[in-house]
Amino acid sequence: MEAAELLNRGLRDRTRALIGWCLGVAAYIALIAAIFPSIEGEANFDELVQDYPEALKSLFGFSGNITSGPGFIDTELFNLMLPLLAIVFAINLGTRTLAGEEEAGRLELLFAYPVRRRDGVAAKGLALGIEVAIFVVVVFLALLVLDPIFGLDLPLGRLSGAVVGLGLLGVLHGWLSLAVGAAHPSRALAIAVPAVFAAFSFLVNGLHELASWLDPFRFLSSFWWIGQSPLAEGVRGIGLVVVGLASVVALGAAAVLIERRDLEVP
């Protein structure tokens, strides 16, 4: 398939950016992990956290005991920071590769070649998936290496699940960005729609237990399906399936939508 060149090109053009992101996230994880020994087993710390306002605790996942390794990494990394990084990484990529290329006028020559548009979008989606996978594998390896150094005691099975959930979260928002770019040639929209969805998902997941009117909306939250404490409580298998299916639907929509409109040309 000729579009394989798109996959190859997409990945090679991004090598430096990808390395930068991976080094950055690994450094951030190391920084957080290095703090852990100083609060490990500090009972006062758990008590301190218990006095935080409910909304704050709920939003930022101060649920279990954050002085254990899994509880600490959940709260400091998997609750917000890592999903945020993975989603920003994926949305940025999804926006550049389609809406950004179209606005720069570079899709004209590409689709004047004997390349089916949906194949082109699928190749770009696949490239995005591979990059996100590399990103979360780096997260996984970083935690695996740091675990014995700082005594985190992370359960390997749950860590694997957490990383898969993180990757799916990134892919879902990245492919959503592709779908928006496929429907309409606007970088701004391709960023805004998945970003608003991510913010909505985070807030609903964090607050639905406190604000009952939000409760019915939890099914629409990507964060809720993955869960807030993947290391302390594990991710829900059904959640991974739902987010995975939603991602495939988003990419399928992108492939259909790109065929249905005029290409924007310079």
Add this chain to the structure above:
Amino acid sequence: MAESSAIETQGLSKTYPNGVRALVDLDLRVERGEVFGYLGPNGAGKSTTIRLLLDLIRPTAGRAAVNGFDTRSSGVDSRRRVGYLPGDLRLNDRLTGREQLDSLARLRGSADAALRDRLVQRFDCILDRPIRELSKGNRQKLGVVQAFMHRPDVLILDEPTGGLDPLNQEEFRQVIRETAADGRTVFLSSHSLDEVQHTADRVGIIRSGRLIDVDSVGSLRERSLRHIEITFAVPVDPASFDGLDGVRVQSTEDGVVRLSAPEAAMDAVVKVAARHQLVDFVAEPADLEEIFLELYREDDGSR
């Protein structure tokens, strides 16, 4: 199966969502081995036509076929044996020329490496520097190479010589002539008749989205008006020229008479002039640019 035309459109129309009628009811056939010049001022609908032919944008009415394949229902097949040079070429700035050409060759799945190397040599392309460092002309040369390098049956070139220096323009014309001699087809858009008159067999003129004339370059030239300036030894009555078919007297001052006349009237003009004593006789060679303008004016008058 009878061999299909290289390019064929029927009632092809494009109205943009903002209501602009960029192309209205275009019926056009371009045969194999032909170089077809597609002329019109900027914004006339040339690029719109080309983008419809490549299925980059979709017609609001009518249909188009390239190499016998419908551009909508068999889009990939219709583009397979086509080389395209966009009017506003955007390449991947981070790649070198060589990487860009290699990438495009893989994207197409077929390329003739020997042919590409010959083209690169003829146009003296810079291959080893990142494209962002290249001048417009040097980028355009890469665009020309990618359009020709897989030996396509149909070439669609949108304002191709922009940025090329005169030497490269001549080389480019040579490549077009060779392509046509090879039985392949070139569809060449331009806003300047001068740019295509050396290569095109036929010329189509488009204005405000409508094809207003298709003619051979030769007969366009025949229809063109000559500008004649005759200096007589003594002032003469210009009325004797005014009566000639197609001749118009532009001005008369002292012994100098300025006329415009079609090729067909040249004999009569000279014979009338010869009745008097001449000091000078200047006839400017056919300027196709002016017929082009003349056609625009005629079209304006008819509305």
